[in-house]
Amino acid sequence: MLNLLRMDLRRLVGNKLTIALLFIYCLFHLFAIFMMAENPTPPMNGMTLVEMEEWQFLQHTSSIASSWVLIYLSVFTVYFYMSEYQAGFYKNYLSMRRARIYSVLSKLTVQGVFTLALLATVVLCDVVGRYFFLDNGTFGDPGLFLRVLGIQFLLHWAFSALILVVVIITRQLLTGVIVGIVCSFNLPGMALTALESLIGLPPISSYFLVHEIVNYKDYADLGNTLHAVLVGAVSLLLFTAIALYMKSKEDLR
Amino acid sequence: MAQLLIELKQLTKRYKSKTVLRDINLTVEKGDIFGLIGHNGAGKSTLLKLIGGLIHPTAGQVKLFGQATSVHNGIHDRMGLLIEQAGLYPSYTGRENLRLLSLAYGLRDGGERAERLLERVGLRDEPKTKVKNYSMGMKQRLGIAMALLASPDVLVLDEPINGLDPQGIADIRGLLLELNKQGLTLLISSHILEELSKVATRYAIIDRGEIIETLSREDLLSRCGERIELEVEAASAAAPILERDLQLTNYQVIDQHTLYIMDTRVKNHEIVAALVAGGVAVHSLNTRKQSLEDYFLERTGKGEGHNA
Numbered sequence: 001m002l003n004l005l006r007m008d009l010r011r012l013v014g015n016k017l018t019i020a021l022l023f024i025y026c027l028f029h030l031f032a033i034f035m036m037a038e039n040p041t042p043p044m045n046g047m048t049l050v051e052m053e054e055w056q057f058l059q060h061t062s063s064i065a066s067s068w069v070l071i072y073l074s075v076f077t078v079y080f081y082m083s084e085y086q087a088g089f090y091k092n093y094l095s096m097r098r099a100r101i102y103s104v105l106s107k108l109t110v111q112g113v114f115t116l117a118l119l120a121t122v123v124l125c126d127v128v129g130r131y132f133f134l135d136n137g138t139f140g141d142p143g144l145f146l147r148v149l150g151i152q153f154l155l156h157w158a159f160s161a162l163i164l165v166v167v168i169i170t171r172q173l174l175t176g177v178i179v180g181i182v183c184s185f186n187l188p189g190m191a192l193t194a195l196e197s198l199i200g201l202p203p204i205s206s207y208f209l210v211h212e213i214v215n216y217k218d219y220a221d222l223g224n225t226l227h228a229v230l231v232g233a234v235s236l237l238l239f240t241a242i243a244l245y246m247k248s249k250e251d252l253r
Numbered sequence: 254m255a256q257l258l259i260e261l262k263q264l265t266k267r268y269k270s271k272t273v274l275r276d277i278n279l280t281v282e283k284g285d286i287f288g289l290i291g292h293n294g295a296g297k298s299t300l301l302k303l304i305g306g307l308i309h310p311t312a313g314q315v316k317l318f319g320q321a322t323s324v325h326n327g328i329h330d331r332m333g334l335l336i337e338q339a340g341l342y343p344s345y346t347g348r349e350n351l352r353l354l355s356l357a358y359g360l361r362d363g364g365e366r367a368e369r370l371l372e373r374v375g376l377r378d379e380p381k382t383k384v385k386n387y388s389m390g391m392k393q394r395l396g397i398a399m400a401l402l403a404s405p406d407v408l409v410l411d412e413p414i415n416g417l418d419p420q421g422i423a424d425i426r427g428l429l430l431e432l433n434k435q436g437l438t439l440l441i442s443s444h445i446l447e448e449l450s451k452v453a454t455r456y457a458i459i460d461r462g463e464i465i466e467t468l469s470r471e472d473l474l475s476r477c478g479e480r481i482e483l484e485v486e487a488a489s490a491a492a493p494i495l496e497r498d499l500q501l502t503n504y505q506v507i508d509q510h511t512l513y514i515m516d517t518r519v520k521n522h523e524i525v526a527a528l529v530a531g532g533v534a535v536h537s538l539n540t541r542k543q544s545l546e547d548y549f550l551e552r553t554g555k556g557e558g559h560n561a
Contacts, residue, residue, distance in 0.1 A: 003359035010356055088340030089350075092399050093357040095306055095329035251268075251308040253337075 001102040033129030053140025055148040063216040074180020111160040154232035161239035255282040264313035288453030289442040297442040333405035339396025343385035370398040389416035481514040486534040494531040
């Protein structure tokens, strides 16, 4: 497992697309903060953008659909998996003991590393953008910030596991990206919410992963925190299990 | 008794309703260069993928090194695979591809091994060329180097000379013979019997998902040499006459009317005279020399189409 992870990490670090994705995201995010500063919106949850602390701002930007973080994660996940699949490189090592299982776990770990790098980029751009464009250099409560960052990391990582499942099943680059984009708009969540109100279903949409990501919640509240951790952890475990099952049953090209 | 490294029993592979391989029984012994011959689409690659653990059998069993396989049990560790195109990252150099794979194998001396293998396959002089700029032959050679990286006991190669020029084919052939001399067992598929016959020691002919014949190099050469095809009233009556009167021992009874005589030193008229004298009517007698390719086409039932 560790050997395959070393190989995948080498690919991650040596890959220009990884750096390019983070850099382009950085520019887009700074531009988005600039536009927010230029076109102020009415106060949300009782406060303006200028008044928000970093953990609130992070929550706020994550809740704007379509979520660019989700789109970037989808593109990365699909690219990282499919580039190996299309090159056929897996054929060189798949004969090793438990290689199918370790390969999936390794890909998931790399996706976790990229998710963390992407969220770190978001935070960095937030801090710089808020300082320059919103005249707010304060960071706020570090404990609460780390809690929100941890929750967002778990939820986003679980989302990348969902995309991995999609590409393992479909083996198609485009399908993976399209599913990622559809999810980033929370279209399934919105459709379910509409159904809930139309036919009086219980509120199951709140347990949907993407719904949890794109809805602003007060994670200072312990109940909300536990709910998010539960949704993230269950989703991650579920998608990991599906990915492992599908990979171990897969007939490879 | 020779050690069996690969043993296939009743191996079947179906994709939905299509049966790609049916009841394959095959053994590969230690030290063999085993040639798997078949037309495109005969099932060669599917069979090699099953042996290499890339796909799962629908029925039957694959035994490697005396143990039944499952995809997780690690027996495949001792095999090097080059199936269909070599699995290479096109934007990396050959060296980078090898180093990446050596990380996956956890090889401490991965760099050294990569250099040695690049030297061996003649790619050491291309340190900065990316794989996407490699010729087909260079990719095949790098693919073989990748398959050799973990020092396997068995090397499985699918159409290794595909797309190579004559010099490339000769180079690969030399490399394979050298590897075999050093103790490596090879399983090679090809649709070009003529080329395979220059290296293989045993053969299996696969057609429409079934193994229709397995034979040794000696068997193949004797079947493809010059022979007299004799059609008589009763082959069972003709055989003792050939042995007694003409001292022929190198012959085969094909069916109740047909015999093949491999010893072509005896004149045709002598054969006819001996048989007639012995009371056996001769319907026809032909001297025939068959090329390896003709033999293959005949066995796979495509000879007529080929000749037309």
